[in-house]
Every structure is written in C-alpha cells, then in structure tokens.
Amino acid sequence: MxxxxxxxxxxxxxxxxxxxxxxxxxxxxxxxxxxxxxxxxxxxxxxxxxxxxxxxxxxxxxxxxxxxxxxxxxxxxxxxxxxxxxxxxxxxxxxxxxxxxxxxxxxxxxxxxxxxxxxxxxxxxxxxxxxxxxxxxxxxxxxxxxxxxxxxxxxxxxxxxxxxxxxxxxxxxxxxxxTAQIVAAQPRKASGRPELTEAAIVVSGGRGTGGDFTAVEGLADALGAAVGASRAAVDSGWIPHTFQVGQTGKTVSPQLYVANGISGAIQHRAGMQTSKTIVAVNKDEEAPMFELVDFGVVGDLHTVLPALTEEINKRKG
Amino acid sequence: MNIVVCVKYVPDATGDRSFEADNTVDRVGVDGLLSELDEYAVEQALQLKEKRSDEEITVTALTIGPEKAVDAVRKALQMGADKAVHVQDEAIAGSDAIATSLVLAEAVKKANGGAVPEVVMCGLASTDASMSVVPAMLAERLGLPQVTQASVVETQGDQVRIKRDGDTATEVIGGTMPLVLSVTDQSGEARYPSFKGIMAAKKKPLETWSLADLGVEPAQVGLSVAWSQVEDTAPRPPRTAGEIVKDEDGSGAVALAGFLASKKFI
Structure with missing residues (x-):
C-alpha cells in the first residue's frame, strides 16, 4: 500500500x-x-x-x-x-x-x-x-x-x-x-483550558454577557470546556479576537456547544453549526439561536449559568 | 505604485443559497454582491493610497465571474478604486480555486501592463466557498511572498509590516514588495460609497476581458478540468426542534443540568 x-x-x-x-x-x-x-x-x-x-x-x-x-x-x-x-x-x-x-x-x-x-x-x-x-x-x-x-x-x-x-x-x-518572515511573535498566555478548535465542549458568550465573562468562564471550567465568543463580544473589546467563533473566527465542531447571550447570526452559525449537541441560554426567546438548539433556556445567563455551574459541581461531588 | 485588489461576487449569505444540478454554486439565479470580506481589502488598498498621498498610486479592482459579477468591481469603484477589470468568459464557470488562481494571476499581470504589481490585495476568504487558499495560490503562481490575515497593515517604502492573530501567537510579519497581502475583518470598517463616489464611479475605466485577452486556453479552466470534483451536495437535515424552557426561580438551571446529565456531559 x-x-x-x-x-x-x-x-x-x-x-x-x-x-x-x-x-x-x-x-x-x-x-x-x-x-x-x-x-x-x-x-x-x-x-x-x-x-x-x-x-x-x-x-x-x-x-x-x-x-x-x-x-x-x-x-x-x-x-x-x-x-x-x-x-x-x-x-x-x-x-x-x-x-x-x-x-x-x-x-x-x-x-x-x-x-x-x-x-x-x-x-x-x-x-x-x-x-x-x-x-x-x-x-x-x-x-x-x-x-x-x-x-x-x-x-x-x-x-x-x-x-x-x-x-x-x-x-x-x-x-x-x-522573503516574508516573522519579525516578532507574542505567544498566547496559556489559559489552562482546552484549545478552542480541539475542545470537546465549548462554552461561548455574546452580547448578552454585557462584557462580564465570569459566568461563562465558570461554567466552562466546571465542564472542562474551552471559552468562545461571538463577534459582537469581540468587537465590543470584551474578549480577544482569538476567542471568536464564526465565519471570520474559529470554526468549531465540538460534542457540546453552549451559546450564552448569543443571538445566532448566520456569521456565528457558520462557525458552530456542525456541533453535535447545541444548548443556548438567552433572555430573548426570539433569538434565532433557539432554532438550532437541542435544549434551550429562556432566561438571564447571569443567574442561569452560576446556578448551573453550582449544580454541576454538586453532582461531581 | 500599483495595487490590484482581487474581489469576488458571491451569493448573499443572508438570502437562500443553492447549488446547480452539476453541484456548482448557483451564481446567476440568486442575489449577489461584493463579498463582505473583500470590502476590507478594498478599504485597506484605499487607505494605503491615502497614507502615501505624495506618491502616484493606482488601485485596480479585479473580479472574475458571470455578467452580474461586474457589480462587485462597480462597488469597489464607488468606494474609491481608480479602475476596474471584470474577467468574464463562459468557459470559466465551475472553475476550482486552482483554475481561478491561474486566471487571476494572468489578469493581475495584464492589469499592471504585464508585470507584477507592488501589492496584490485580497480578503480573508470568500463568503461562499471560504477556502482561504486563493491568496497563497496566487502568490505561488506569481512567484511572490504572501503576507496574510493582517489586522494591521503598515508600509514604508517597499517594506510591509503586518500584525495578525496567528494560530498560536500574535505575530508581526515583514515582507518586501512586490507581495500578496490579505486582510481580515479586524483591519477596519470598510467605507460606504458616498453619493459623490457613486457618481464618480460611472466615469472610471472598467474593462471586460475574456480568456483570450489573457492568453489562457478555455481547456485550462472550468468545471470539467477541475482538479477536484464535488460529487454531491445536500442541504443539511434540519435539526429536530429542541426543548425550550423558561427559567423561573432557578428552574432553568436544574432542567439544563438534567439535559446535560442525560447526554452524559456531566
């Protein structure tokens, strides 16, 4: 052969x-x-x-x-x-x-x-x-x-x-x-979390976080997941571009994708639509993201995610 | 200095996109436009020209595509490009990235009087096929270095410095003109054409070239000679509607935890 x-x-x-x-x-x-x-x-x-x-x-x-x-x-x-x-x-x-x-x-x-x-x-x-x-x-x-x-x-x-x-x-x-060369390189700080494109679970935050990713990161750590973001969150300067999931960011295809406060514009969907299981938390029940989900919660991510994180940690014992 | 910006006419991503019976992208029966990601390339070309206003710089917008594709270069002219070229030939339909890069390479040279221009500017990716390989292929065909995925572009004389988010690090890349440069959507919002720009665009030179004009044989391009063939295309089966619950006094988190446990994620 x-x-x-x-x-x-x-x-x-x-x-x-x-x-x-x-x-x-x-x-x-x-x-x-x-x-x-x-x-x-x-x-x-x-x-x-x-x-x-x-x-x-x-x-x-x-x-x-x-x-x-x-x-x-x-x-x-x-x-x-x-x-x-x-x-x-x-x-x-x-x-x-x-x-x-x-x-x-x-x-x-x-x-x-x-x-x-x-x-x-x-x-x-x-x-x-x-x-x-x-x-x-x-x-x-x-x-x-x-x-x-x-x-x-x-x-x-x-x-x-x-x-x-x-x-x-x-x-x-x-x-x-x-003839083209790297003049300087600043390696990214290790976050201790899995690489976004390789992770089995990705927990992402969008405009709905209001710039506070604490709840998103907390859930990511409870699940052993990578953190992602929508373009809206990146453009607002809340999180670096390297975390962006979507057409002009990373394309991910994890076992589980948890979208928090992300409306679900086509540009974002392009980066995560092939995820095996999709879950969303969003205050707006009209968010297009809910069309994609296997399970969705209409609610405030700032209360749902910490409660979920606590529940997960409790079950882990 | 001459800058040739390669732009693509793509089906509107917010509309219905589809494939033809031969599995090529339907480019005729749908609403199309200048690929959003190529607008950033036009913008950076114009900014380069503006920053170096003491030099004579010509920005040429170049596209390949069916009759309607001329809209892509028209938009570039309205934004401020100096001239435009539309390569249109029935034989090109269905070409893969490899044939596209061949036609582009010949057109880039012809647009610059037979020589390689100082800068060939490209977008990050097309919004339809989104392979992101044409800039590299074009660089290979033109024998040029490539400096790609720039979020910041700076030039001094024939030196180019860009900043980008590499796969593992934030990098500064240096190169010497002539080169192929591609920019991302992080490089800066693309300008809207002004009324004045729209009126001025009507008087700017816009040429239409065929393959014969470029010395490319029809047998070198098109679907039948593509080096890879799409065998089948199918809409992704719609996801079965999921369960949606309203969070009331913490019920959402408990329900979600139950779902994740049932799927063995926790």
Missing amino acids: SEVLVLIDHVGGEVKKPTYELLTLAARLGTPSAVFIGDPGQAAGAAEKVKAYGAEKVYAIDDAQIKGYLVAPKAEALQQLAAQVAPAAVLLPSSAENKEVAGRLAIKLESGLITDAVDIADGGVTTQSVFAGGFTATAKVTKGTPIITVKPNSAAPVESAAAGSVEQFAVTISDAAK
Missing part, C-alpha cells in the same frame, strides 16, 4: 490531538507516514507518540531554514518529500497556516486540493460542511496527489501500534521562499 503523508501538528515537539485524528483517517487511504517539521532533537519524542496511532514512518525535517519564514518553505519541503515518496495523499490539519501551505503545495504538485474536510472515506471521498453549515458536500480529488486539510474533531483517534521509524529528510529551501 502507498504511503499517506500526515503533517504533524505540534507546538515545540508536543504533538496535538488533530494529528492522531488525521493518522486514523490516513489509514483508510494507505499506510500512514507522519511528517515532523521542527527541531531535530524533538523528532524522536514525536515519533513515540504518533507510532501508537499507526505511523509506520516518521519523516523528520529540520526546520532551521523553515521556522520564521511562514508557509512558502513548508510547501517546498513537502513538495520535495512528496517527490521522493510519491504518496497516495497528503493530509494536513486545517489551520489558517496549513491551508496556505496546502494551496501552494497544490500548485507545485499540480494536484487537487480539498480544504476543511470533516471526514474522509475509503477511496478518498471527502465530506465538507459548506454555506455556513447549511449544506453538506462530498468531493474527490481527480488530479495528482490528493491534498486534503482536515478539521479538528473530524474523527475519533483509533490506536494502532506501528513501527514509527524515524527517517531524516534533508530539504533545500530557496531564497525566494524566505
């Missing part, structure tokens, strides 16, 4: 959960091989992790000439690896940066590209959620090496022991690819 390349999603060598989801999907198309672009000293540690999810090989690419130069060098590195391996497909976790890498790679490899897949079936047929979650589309790459970016939470990772043997792969990065 041909290899399927899976780009490892990691921060400083620490492998993130979407990687395992992609390896699980990759096994449907061929033999998963993981690609580690990073500090060579961290490759072995990453290989230990991904071999539990079916990665037979781990290609280690030194990022000395890649780090700091954004997407163009990554696309060159993957192009060179793909030229040697001739993979059945290349899978990348859907992030703003990876989609750009995939876009450049598609042109380089003269290959079709599918972004934001939520499933990949045998034969490479992908499922995507389109038009703000209003439609489902199935698609297939028909030219070259399928390049597919996959959204987090698209598959349950399945453990499958494999060799995970590390192979160093040397790449040559052109000067042209290094």
Whole structure:
C-alpha cells in the first residue's frame, strides 16, 4: 500500500490531538507516514507518540531554514518529500497556516486540493460542511496527489501500534521562499483550558454577557470546556479576537456547544453549526439561536449559568 | 505604485443559497454582491493610497465571474478604486480555486501592463466557498511572498509590516514588495460609497476581458478540468426542534443540568 503523508501538528515537539485524528483517517487511504517539521532533537519524542496511532514512518525535517519564514518553505519541503515518496495523499490539519501551505503545495504538485474536510472515506471521498453549515458536500480529488486539510474533531483517534521509524529528510529551501518572515511573535498566555478548535465542549458568550465573562468562564471550567465568543463580544473589546467563533473566527465542531447571550447570526452559525449537541441560554426567546438548539433556556445567563455551574459541581461531588 | 485588489461576487449569505444540478454554486439565479470580506481589502488598498498621498498610486479592482459579477468591481469603484477589470468568459464557470488562481494571476499581470504589481490585495476568504487558499495560490503562481490575515497593515517604502492573530501567537510579519497581502475583518470598517463616489464611479475605466485577452486556453479552466470534483451536495437535515424552557426561580438551571446529565456531559 502507498504511503499517506500526515503533517504533524505540534507546538515545540508536543504533538496535538488533530494529528492522531488525521493518522486514523490516513489509514483508510494507505499506510500512514507522519511528517515532523521542527527541531531535530524533538523528532524522536514525536515519533513515540504518533507510532501508537499507526505511523509506520516518521519523516523528520529540520526546520532551521523553515521556522520564521511562514508557509512558502513548508510547501517546498513537502513538495520535495512528496517527490521522493510519491504518496497516495497528503493530509494536513486545517489551520489558517496549513491551508496556505496546502494551496501552494497544490500548485507545485499540480494536484487537487480539498480544504476543511470533516471526514474522509475509503477511496478518498471527502465530506465538507459548506454555506455556513447549511449544506453538506462530498468531493474527490481527480488530479495528482490528493491534498486534503482536515478539521479538528473530524474523527475519533483509533490506536494502532506501528513501527514509527524515524527517517531524516534533508530539504533545500530557496531564497525566494524566505522573503516574508516573522519579525516578532507574542505567544498566547496559556489559559489552562482546552484549545478552542480541539475542545470537546465549548462554552461561548455574546452580547448578552454585557462584557462580564465570569459566568461563562465558570461554567466552562466546571465542564472542562474551552471559552468562545461571538463577534459582537469581540468587537465590543470584551474578549480577544482569538476567542471568536464564526465565519471570520474559529470554526468549531465540538460534542457540546453552549451559546450564552448569543443571538445566532448566520456569521456565528457558520462557525458552530456542525456541533453535535447545541444548548443556548438567552433572555430573548426570539433569538434565532433557539432554532438550532437541542435544549434551550429562556432566561438571564447571569443567574442561569452560576446556578448551573453550582449544580454541576454538586453532582461531581 | 500599483495595487490590484482581487474581489469576488458571491451569493448573499443572508438570502437562500443553492447549488446547480452539476453541484456548482448557483451564481446567476440568486442575489449577489461584493463579498463582505473583500470590502476590507478594498478599504485597506484605499487607505494605503491615502497614507502615501505624495506618491502616484493606482488601485485596480479585479473580479472574475458571470455578467452580474461586474457589480462587485462597480462597488469597489464607488468606494474609491481608480479602475476596474471584470474577467468574464463562459468557459470559466465551475472553475476550482486552482483554475481561478491561474486566471487571476494572468489578469493581475495584464492589469499592471504585464508585470507584477507592488501589492496584490485580497480578503480573508470568500463568503461562499471560504477556502482561504486563493491568496497563497496566487502568490505561488506569481512567484511572490504572501503576507496574510493582517489586522494591521503598515508600509514604508517597499517594506510591509503586518500584525495578525496567528494560530498560536500574535505575530508581526515583514515582507518586501512586490507581495500578496490579505486582510481580515479586524483591519477596519470598510467605507460606504458616498453619493459623490457613486457618481464618480460611472466615469472610471472598467474593462471586460475574456480568456483570450489573457492568453489562457478555455481547456485550462472550468468545471470539467477541475482538479477536484464535488460529487454531491445536500442541504443539511434540519435539526429536530429542541426543548425550550423558561427559567423561573432557578428552574432553568436544574432542567439544563438534567439535559446535560442525560447526554452524559456531566
């Protein structure tokens, strides 16, 4: 069986959960091989992790000439690896940066590209959620090496022991690819909460919070959830843009989405409509969000959420 | 300096959107408009021109699409763009992002007399397909660096500095013109066309080009040669109506806790 390349999603060598989801999907198309672009000293540690999810090989690419130069060098590195391996497909976790890498790679490899897949079936047929979650589309790459970016939470990772043997792969990065660079970076402060796009539960707040996210955060912590927000809350300056769920923010697809004081404009729905279970708390019983919910409470979030948090903590004993 | 802003004519997201029998987006039978997210690109192009008022800067709005798509570049002209180009050719219908980026790349160069302009400006994503890949593909085809998802844009000479919310950090990205630049909705509210702007737009140059004008073969674009094919589209089944309760003296929280427990979330 041909290899399927899976780009490892990691921060400083620490492998993130979407990687395992992609390896699980990759096994449907061929033999998963993981690609580690990073500090060579961290490759072995990453290989230990991904071999539990079916990665037979781990290609280690030194990022000395890649780090700091954004997407163009990554696309060159993957192009060179793909030229040697001739993979059945290349899978990348859907992030703003990876989609750009995939876009450049598609042109380089003269290959079709599918972004934001939520499933990949045998034969490479992908499922995507389109038009703000209003439609489902199935698609297939028909030219070259399928390049597919996959959204987090698209598959349950399945453990499958494999060799995970590390192979160093040397790449040559052109000067042209290094013409845009990161001048400064301010890593986000760790909140101690799960990553918004990867979380199993997301608790969001909107205009109805009136700028006070205490109740939202309290509930999020009781549920072990990530905190999200609507554009209205972000535009009001109550919470940074990185928390925004919606068309121009993050797209989430958790097991449970709790929308508090969010009316449910189409732009917000675009970012959360594919959540498995949706719950809303809103004073306005006419809020469009209630059309989407499995369970809704018409009430003031500032009284309902603290009471709910207390109830949850009580049940947890 | 020349700035080419790439804009898209999209179905109105607040109206009914649908697909044709061949699974392409219905772009003719629906109300359309300049993609909201591309208005921010037009705005940033105009601001760049205004900030560097001592230079001669031409802002060209460029779109690809059916006859009605001309509305997208007209709006850009009304906002203040200097000229506009509409690439229209029946063979383009159904093109994927890859073919779109090919046509755009040729049109961007032609709009700038055959050379690459200093800045190719794009929005964050289209509001219909929303892949967010065309800026990267365009950069690849034009052999340019890309500086994307900017919330703040600053330039000095041929140097560009942007601020953005990266995937894991807030970043400052630097690049040298020529480059492809994309901006987000955080970059600043787009202006409304003034009455004066609307009147002035009628006299601004607006050219319509075909694929032949760009030297692109019809066989290189369109649905039949797309490198990926949509096999099926279906409306998402409506969610079954959920239970809605009114909170009275704390009953809401108890009911909600009961629901979450029944679903094993707590």
